Amino acid sequence: MPAITFIHPDGKSERVETASGESAMQAATRHGLDGILAECGGNAMCATCHVYVDESWLARLPAMADDEDALLDGTASERRPASRLSCQIKVTPELDGLIVRLPERQV
Amino acid sequence: MTASGTPASTGPASIPHLDVDPFDMTFFADPYPAHQLLREAGPVVYLDKWNVYGVARYAEVHAVLNDPATFCSSRGVGLSDFKKETPWRPPSLILEADPPAHTRTRAVLSKVLSPTAMKQVRDRFAAAAEQRVDALIEMRSFDAIADLAEAYPLSIFPDALGLKPEGREHLIPYASVVFNAFGPPNELRQEAIARSAPHQAYVAEQCQRDNLAPGGFGACIHARVDDGEITATEAPLLVRSLLSAGLDTTVNGIGAAVYCLARFPDQWQRLRDDLTLARNAFEEAVRFESPVQTFFRTTTRDVELSGARIGEGEKVLMFLAAANRDPRRWDKPDSYDVTRRTSGHVGFGSGIHMCVGQLVARLEGEVMLTALARRVAKIEITGEPKRRFNNTLRGLDSLPVTITPA
Ligand code: HEM
Numbered sequence A: 001m002p003a004i005t006f007i008h009p010d011g012k013s014e015r016v017e018t019a020s021g022e023s024a025m026q027a028a029t030r031h032g033l034d035g036i037l038a039e040c041g042g043n044a045m046c047a048t049c050h051v052y053v054d055e056s057w058l059a060r061l062p063a064m065a066d067d068e069d070a071l072l073d074g075t076a077s078e079r080r081p082a083s084r085l086s087c088q089i090k091v092t093p094e095l096d097g098l099i100v101r102l103p104e105r106q107v
Numbered sequence B: 001m002t003a004s005g006t007p008a009s010t011g012p013a014s015i016p017h018l019d020v021d022p023f024d025m026t027f028f029a030d031p032y033p034a035h036q037l038l039r040e041a042g043p044v045v046y047l048d049k050w051n052v053y054g055v056a057r058y059a060e061v062h063a064v065l066n067d068p069a070t071f072c073s074s075r076g077v078g079l080s081d082f083k084k085e086t087p088w089r090p091p092s093l094i095l096e097a098d099p100p101a102h103t104r105t106r107a108v109l110s111k112v113l114s115p116t117a118m119k120q121v122r123d124r125f126a127a128a129a130e131q132r133v134d135a136l137i138e139m140r141s142f143d144a145i146a147d148l149a150e151a152y153p154l155s156i157f158p159d160a161l162g163l164k165p166e167g168r169e170h171l172i173p174y175a176s177v178v179f180n181a182f183g184p185p186n187e188l189r190q191e192a193i194a195r196s197a198p199h200q201a202y203v204a205e206q207c208q209r210d211n212l213a214p215g216g217f218g219a220c221i222h223a224r225v226d227d228g229e230i231t232a233t234e235a236p237l238l239v240r241s242l243l244s245a246g247l248d249t250t251v252n253g254i255g256a257a258v259y260c261l262a263r264f265p266d267q268w269q270r271l272r273d274d275l276t277l278a279r280n281a282f283e284e285a286v287r288f289e290s291p292v293q294t295f296f297r298t299t300t301r302d303v304e305l306s307g308a309r310i311g312e313g314e315k316v317l318m319f320l321a322a323a324n325r326d327p328r329r330w331d332k333p334d335s336y337d338v339t340r341r342t343s344g345h346v347g348f349g350s351g352i353h354m355c356v357g358q359l360v361a362r363l364e365g366e367v368m369l370t371a372l373a374r375r376v377a378k379i380e381i382t383g384e385p386k387r388r389f390n391n392t393l394r395g396l397d398s399l400p401v402t403i404t405p406a
């Protein structure tokens, strides 16, 4: 199964195994990872599953939908070009090894 | 209340039949023993009183919520099956709809109630919470339901929607009808509908574009007509969804939070020591009390759920409140813990119909609890709390308290 590495703001990194069909957010919450809140359960409503995708991976992710784009304007930590909502990143085998950074805050 | 092991049908596993009436006054007065009975009887139960299936464990409630193609909403999320009975009012275009129709209306309300929209109302909501606490500190002894849980949302939500000042006294009674109407044809439902005409007339009128102030949530919904996202006949019905679901729910949510914090002084102290816990303290109250107790779905096909076979066209009652205290899912489910990792609770539902107003609810809860915890040292319950009875909503009618300022 593809694995994702989450890097916390303090530099500590955590590798999380994903299950098939899961989003990066679901993998993170299933492992009880701190730093992904996911208040809305993946409904693209809350923007509390915000991550910064590693530069080297950014281009390899499917493009974001309009609703994700709009939501990212409401994140608690600043939006950057690498900002994505982890609930909208479905983990496919091609994304094995994906690296994302966690923002300072989610609310 | 007894569980008899009679097999329901030819299903692969026998479905326990229970004679529990989850819409009965004695059930409402203390639902917890019955919730436990429902959970422990099996993953799927059958309630003979109303001829419906029931799920009370977290896993099954979550599964039903997340399979809208099998467990649909368009035949009503109450007991009444819209395929067999005429709904008491025109169905909701979002709550009582399935994809693809639901997808379109949901997108509109999601945008109107988005995080960006919350940033715009946040300061106003927070200032009103401070003002409410000023008034409460002045009073010292008051009813935490009327003077706090109702007064606060009433001071902000109708304005945020853009409603006229006149007639707002219809709002809570209208919501009470809506939530009673999801229940079976018991006295609560029949009486509520019988007395609903003036409230319905008020609501229908206020949903019209001309009656909604510019900049409010209501006007924002109507603005989507101009973009072609919804039609001019759909817009008023979507405004109606906010009038139905946006006020009484938060009244009961804030009421639940205050009731929890007044009953569990150690948790109140933890919140006072760390105000950043306010949002989670509210969320945990929504899990713990589950202001919205139940919703139904209707099966669109024969289905097997955790070994139980359910035929097409059957009503399935989801006990959100029981799932939120299922020991299979939650550590110490019966304790209120402001630091609990609440993520995954079903108090706001789950999946495609998960509460579209959740950000409004959390914002109100967070700013109210922050203001209270900053300025109040102690909340003491000084009289017997009185319960309010509704087929869907759980909450108090009155909660006499005395506060000590910090
Ligand atoms: C603590 C307060 C609240 C609670 C506990 C609550 C609970 C719920 C639940 C359980 C559902 C799921 C219904 C289903 O699955 O059939 C829901 C849906 C909904 N809620 Fe809330 N709610 C609250 C506040 C609000 C507010 C403030 C609004 C409006 C501003 C709102 C508007 C709605 C609407 C329109 C839906 C239908 C969504 C859909 O079907 O896609 N709610 N709510």
Ligand code: FES
Binding pocket: A025, A037, A038, A039, A040, A041, A042, A043, A044, A045, A046, A047, A048, A049, A085, A086, A087, A088
């Ligand atoms: S979990 Fe809410 S937007 Fe991703």
